[in-house]
Amino acid sequence: MRLIRAQIFLVLLLVSLQAKAQTDEATIRNIYTASLTNGNSYEWLDYLSNQIGGRLSGSYNAERAVKYTKEELEKLGLTKVWLQPVMVPKWVRGAKEYAYIETAEGTTTTVNICALGGSIATPSLGVKASVIEVQNFEELAALGTENVKGKIVFYNRPMQADLIQTFQAYGGCVNQRYKGAVEAAKYGAVGVIVRSMNLRLDDLPHTGSMTYDDLPNDKRIPSAAISTNDAELLSSMLKLDTDTKFYFRQHCKQLKDVQSYNVIGEIKGNEFPDEIITVGGHLDSWDLGDGSHDDGAGVVQSMEVLRLMKVLNMKPKRTIRVVLFMNEENGLRGGKKYAAEAKAKGENHIFALESDAGGFTPRGFSFDCNDANFNQVLAWKPLFKPYLIHYFEKGGSGADVGPLKSNTNVLAGLRPDSQRYFDHHHASNDTFDAVNKRELELGAATMTALVYLYDTYGVNPIASPTKLKD
Known part of the structure; x- marks a missing residue:
C-alpha cells in the first residue's frame, strides 16, 4: 500500500510539473505575441529619441525625459509611480x-x-x-x-x-x-x-x-x-x-551638480509584496546622438515589461518595479541612490534585470548569482529555445543594478547581439534609425518572460532571499 501511494504521488507530481510547464510555455508565447503585434516600445523610443534627443545628465533634455517617461508610466495604471531625487553632475560640451x-x-x-x-x-x-x-x-x-x-x-x-x-x-x-x-x-x-x-x-x-x-x-x-x-x-x-x-x-566645462530624478513605477504583488523584482535601464545618454541604443532601448523595454503584464492581465505574486536610472554614463548616481534608499528601507530585492547593451536581437542573459540560483535559471532555458534565446551564462548584470547585489539575490543583464553595438556606442550615429523595431520588441518580450518566471517561482529556495547586505 505504501508503494502504491508513493507511485500515485509521483504520477501526480509529474502531471503537476507538466501542467506548469505547459502554462509557462503558453504565457511566454502570449508575451511574445503581444510585444510583436501590439507593442509600445518602438513608439516610446521614437518620441524619446526624435522629440527629446540626447539626454546628458543635468541637461534640459534629461528633465524632459523624466517628465515624459513619468507621464507614460502613469498612463499604464500601475499601483504607484514616483520620482526619486538624485544630485547629478552637469558637464557641458x-x-x-x-x-x-x-x-x-x-x-x-x-x-x-x-x-x-x-x-x-x-x-x-x-x-x-x-x-x-x-x-x-x-x-x-x-x-x-x-x-x-x-x-x-x-x-x-x-x-x-x-x-x-x-x-x-x-x-x-x-x-x-x-x-x-x-x-x-x-x-x-x-x-x-x-x-x-x-x-x-x-x-x-x-x-x-x-x-x-x-x-x-x-x-x-x-x-x-x-x-x-x-x-x-x-x-x-x-x-x-x-x-x-x-x-x-x-x-567644455564642468558646472555645479544639479538635481535630477530616477523615474520609478511598480505593480504591487498580491502574494509576496515585500519581495521586489526590479527591471530597468538608464534614462541619461551622451549628447552626440539621441541615445537610442544607449540606453533609450533599455528604458522603453523596461517600461514595456510592466505594460505587457497589464495588457495580458497578469497578476504578479511579487512586486514588479521599473526603474529608469539617471546618470549611469558619468557618475552612476542614480543606481547608487536607488540602492542606498532600498537598503535604508530594508527592501528585499530578490531579482534585478537591466537592459543596457543596445536594442539589437536578444541572445539571452548573463547572471550574477550563486550556483543554486544559476541552476534554477538553466532549468528554464528550454522555454526560451523557440525564440532562439540560447545564451545563459554567469557574468555581469548591469552598472545600475549592480549596487543592489547581495549574497543570495539574482542580478541579470539582457544580452543582445553585440557585433554592431560599438559602431554606435557614444557616437553621433546612436540614433533612432539604427534601431530595428522587431529586434527591440523581441528584447522587451524576452525580458518580460524572465521577469514572469522569477515572479512565478521566486529565487531558488536553497538560497532564500535576504535584505541588502551592509
Missing part, C-alpha cells in the same frame, strides 16, 4: 571641437575629434604640440617625463578584433579613455588624444567618461577622442615624421 594634424608649417589635415565627458577645455586658442603615440600606460611610463613633457599623448590601442565578445574587447582598452589624462599628466603632457572605442574604421569620434581622480585643477589636461580613421592616419604620419604636430580646441 560647448561649441563643436576642432582639430588638425600639422606635418609642416601651414600644411594641415583636419581630423574628427570630440571632447571626452568630464574633460576640461583647452585654452581659448587651443593646444598645439608634438605627439607621443603609446599603446598602454606601461609604454607611457617607460618614456618618462623627459620624452613626454610638453607633448600630446596619443593613446592608440584598438579594441581587439578577434574577440567574439565585443564587451570584452571594449573592457580591454577603455582604461586609456577613462584614466589616460591622469596618467599622461604625471609626466607633464599638455593634452591627451584617445582612439575611439570602436571596432570598425569610420570618421565618427566616440565620447565617454574620463576622470581626473584627485588631480589638482592646475594639473588637469584636456582629453579628446579621435575617430578610428583619423587615429590610423595620425599613426601613419607619426611613423613617417616623428615631428608631426597635433592641434585641438574644445570648450
